Amino acid sequence: MLVPRLVWFRRDLRDIDNAALAAALASGAPVFCAFVFDTAILDALPSRTDRRVAFIHGALLELDAALRARGGGLIVRHGDARHEIPRLAAELGVGTVHAGRDYEPFARARDAAVATALAADGRSLQPVCEHVLFDGDAVLTQAGRPYTVFTPYKNAWLRRLHEAGVPWHASGEGALAKPLVACGVPSLADIGFAAVDLAGSGVRPGMSGAAERLADFRERMPRYREQRDFPAVKGVSYLSPHLRFGTVSIRQLVREALQVGGEGGMTWLSELAWRDFYFMILDRFPHVAGASFRPEYDAIVWDEWPQGLAAWQAGQTGFPLVDAAMRQLAATGYMHNRLRMVVASFLGKDLGIDWRLGERWFADQLLDFDLAANNGGWQWAASSGCDAQPWFRIFNPVTQSEKFDPQGKFIRRYVPELAAVPEKWIHAPWRMPPLEQAAVGAVIGRDYPLPLVEHDVARQRTLVRYAVVKKAGGG
Template identity: 45%
Template sequence: MEPVLLWLRRDLRIGDNPALAAAIKTGRPIIPVFIRPKPDEIGGASAWWRGASLAALREQLRKRGSDLLLRTGEPLTILAGLAAETGAVAVHFNRTLEPDAIKTDIAVLAAMPKHGAIALDHPANRLHEPWRLKTGTGGSFKVFTPFWRRLAEAYRPPIALPAPRKLRAPRAWPESETIEDWQVTTGWSQGFAADWQPGEAGAEVRLAQLLETVDSYDKTRDRPDWEGTSRLSPHLAWGEISVHEIWRRLQERHGEAALPFLRQLGWRDFNSHLLYHFPKLPKEAWSAKFRGFPFLPHGKGLKAWQRGRTGYPIVDAGMRQLWATGWMHNRVRLIAASFLIKDQMIDWRRGEAWFWDTLVDADLAQNAGNWQWVAGSGADAAPYFRIFNPITQSRKFDPDGAYIRRWVPELAKLDAKAIHAPWEAAPLDLAAAGVVLGKDYPQPILEHDEARKRALAAYETVR
């Protein structure tokens, strides 16, 4: 019997996978295939995660009598070639909502019948399809609160699609690239494995932990010194867990107590909604008035920020956590982003590009939407004049300095009063802690109050 192709992308899971479920329903042998694009524009941290996640997926497929086919190149060319090689009669895939990927999807849907195989697309791993949720006047949403209200009213989790116990395989497998060639085993990402378990099983562990703690999520999620967040973001970015599965299990067990976290899933959808309706979101300010904003040359300030050497401990702690683990606490992401954009007046796209390369949860819509939110140039964005004070934010959300001590160990012996702004500490206190500013830890690269005034003056030129 002729097989069907299962084209996988950011949906690396067996359970609750619409495309896989549809392929199983055909009763035909299934050939799962992942295509690495060329050129490969994925960031370095995401490349590490992808390799590890694909290895985990292949293990699950093999346990079910199947396997994973790996190819590199242009998707339509490879899918058409596989259809000719295997006699496949259909290609099943889950949609993506990124501009270039949408173009690819459209091309595959249109062209595959010419190669003897129909192409069938299935829902993306989002709570809603962005073309279906509209305002009262029929437009797209630009403000989160009404968007969330409408989404929460309209959304009903679809019926769960259980993971199959067995998968029907073809008699012969096409030639595949080796998973070892895809895995990143050298470079700075070597240390990521200590913090992460890529794959569906790792996602399940994170969800199980969230189910035990979600009642306190709203009180703990802003504290980087606590384990108060879900850390599900990279698993969601790679589709290792269904967003519907998360919603179902949280609501079934916790009801309304889960709403603060479910609202975060709604924010994720909102950013996807924005990207779908404004495809230039990663490269251009959503708000037209910000397109001529007078950003400053980045120079040494950008490098100091990237390396966690700004002299502001909470910012440096976040940037070092990012480099070491491929992830940064959400509250600290806001502080670090504000410092780059508003204190240094460096173009937000510079920060977005760094996050794209260093985050294991890098996601085009989330990266672009969140950076523009902090910049004040996005839809429903924080007002530009809302400039995070890194010192007061640090004292509020890391009051004992535990987060800073972990990631900026040269300041570890400073007490909680001095650690957030060591340049304000008495010389004897610095000496007792073994800290020489400018040697062991940098002096601040700028003065926040003056930088704030400069940013507000620049804002006046575009307002």
Template identity: 50%
Template sequence: MNPSPVLCWLRRDLRLSDHATLSRAQQCGPVLAVFVFDPALLTGLPANDKRVAFICAALDEIRTRLRALGSELVVSYGDPQQQLPCIAQDCGARQLFFARDYEPMALARDAAITQILETQGVTVEAVKDQVVFEQDELLSKAGQPYTVFTPYARAWRAQLTPASYAAWPVKLESRYFAARDSLPAQWRGDEKPIAVPGFANANLAALTIQTGERGARALLQDFATRIARYGELRDYPARKGVSYLSAHLRFGTVSIRELVRLALEDGSAGAMVWLNELIWREFYQQWLWHFPEAEQTSFKPAYRNLVWPGEDSHFDAWCAGQTGYPLVDAAMRQLKLSGYMHNRLRMVAASFLVKDLLIDWQRGERYFASQLLDYDMAANCGGWQWAASTGCDAQPWFRIFNPVTQSQKFDADGHFIRRYVPELAVLDNKAIHAPWLAKTLPETFLLGRDYPAPIVEHASQREKALALFGR
């Protein structure tokens, strides 16, 4: 008689190495890995949503590896509150493990599922996996959550020990996983690629990065050769300076602990700058957990009742990459095409929407949420509120990015702009940053016909933003 399987519910941890949940589950019996496509998270997404395709590719890789061990990845479609109890009952499972999430909706869902399963006689255990420090593990000396990054980062580094980022071992041997042939037929899956009805999940052509744990490994190995120069190259979107691992970190095809180990083992100045970015991610995770209302409203109460005078037509132009500001437009087109936007450009594009177009940051946050392959609620809300001066930021509200000087500084030769705004490729390296200021333009190029004139004037909009935030 086969022993009862231990369910490992995969969510934001789509890998089979350095896996806290899987490692913990293996201590209790043969593991049956489970993934549930939740309609509540899929509703409203376009049929070609890149995130769904990325998830399916990662799951296909996991399933292939588990089947090679004689096991299975159970993939289910429906409300987890209904699906998980059914899987547990049908498969005779008496334990379920999952990695904690910190978003408001996820916390409510997990609490409800835990109650249902425990009523059914299934023991549920949540473990820490997607962060190094979670919840109340880092508090100020006064016992309060940090709301400014620098002291949080100082505390994070001070509390870090080798045990904090040690790998969770996973035994990839048949005897540590539930046998596929012991499962009820309805949970054994078929031979088709994993896909969600209504989504073009099997078509990965739209993805511009490698998927799954193997894709993460390849990117990590490549970045390890460049990490020392991260600090000097990270702000230049046309340079290969960043890790391109954000989507993999978001979906857990790589472990946060492995990334911390890479930074510390390298030890270069560039690696320490990159580690700081990983700490920013954790800062926003604990911030959203302590202040879940920040998902829906400005963190700073003074800005919760601002009346934003921006125009809908300007928001539409911003989304379409047709504002007349080349670097902003290039950034927005990169996002729409690839599901990715360079981090420096996220700040520039967000500042432009809020401080130049005078449009509520929440509209931009929602648009990014609909487009970003690496969308993470905590980082997205935190980043937008940082740009809008409404969130956790020690800098005052009068920080406003100038989209032209940002372009001149970080894309001096216009390489990035030419890639995503090809209609400007005929302009020289000076004119390409602000075509409306050029003394002469090529005869074949007409501003307003071939590329829009600026929809607003930065200097005057800056004054309006200062008046709006300063009142």
């Protein structure tokens, strides 16, 4: 009789086109399926009310139902995965544990510990490429090194894509073993968390939620290039939480982009390549998790300004587009990609606050938080990352507002105290004449804050702040 296999679900909460599940089923051996609510991660969360934990929980309920329909079921443990997986493998008598490869420093250390524990017991951990289209040595320079500039990486990524095609892992077929131990998904309360109304944020977890989002975006993808930068327009995919937790596969999304084609499909495909790029950077240059990709940028001296940071976090900076974006994040756990760039630039280059504090805030707040993409985005805005925005290029929050929310629709949705402000003044309401402020019920300094900084003055301070980089030859 073949020795059973165990599939350890992590960031791949689906039973279709799942590389780890497909590898286990291909062995022909009995296959068990498990997930661990890892206390090493959960205990570090800032709140017991967490959208991400609720999303995972909803996805697990659906995954468990899908596995049960195939004769199996999901074994869910609550504890430290470094101990729970080896213990479960021993209980089930499995020889191999299959899992999607993870690239985050914490995950790599955890997986190394699990692999060591399994090996000591005569078992093995078999990681596979699952969360990205290409990893490892699949996309390298001609010199055999990892790329550090996106455009040549994307060109090589596309060449690899056209040469190798998009794989399909037939994990939707094959028999699963009936669990030999207790299975099923515990309640959120059982693991110490409170329920969260994800529906109120317009989010439906699980494979069905991903399929619904994808079907909706498929119709809009041809217009993606023209509409993606405007937060008041339904122009983006809204698939990021599903991609983050693997309720849809990256391979399926690449296939969809290729099938739609045109400028819309190819622009979205480029965004998926950016995601692979940031994963590769984190994998090959793990120091970025706590420091600048370009070391000379760690010489920058940031301002200690707790009040400025708190105002930014609360959406009370006095700059309407920045505040609307931060309030959207607080209300929904989501922020439009263009706005992520705007608020990141504002924190570092207008307020002079260390980008790592913003990165940490996003890590706590974003439903789709992913270390690789979050770190890549923040370092891009701070100019400290690979292929980042030049340090002397500084977003003007008012002109960004005028360009990407021209009628102020997005601002009025999330900053209701400015709802009656005329379009002429909505982007910089402090410029509105006092009598008009009183007439529309938006007195600046009373009903809505004065700007924390003057952008032109802040810009000059930033150019001085970054001079240390220029002296070091970094720009």
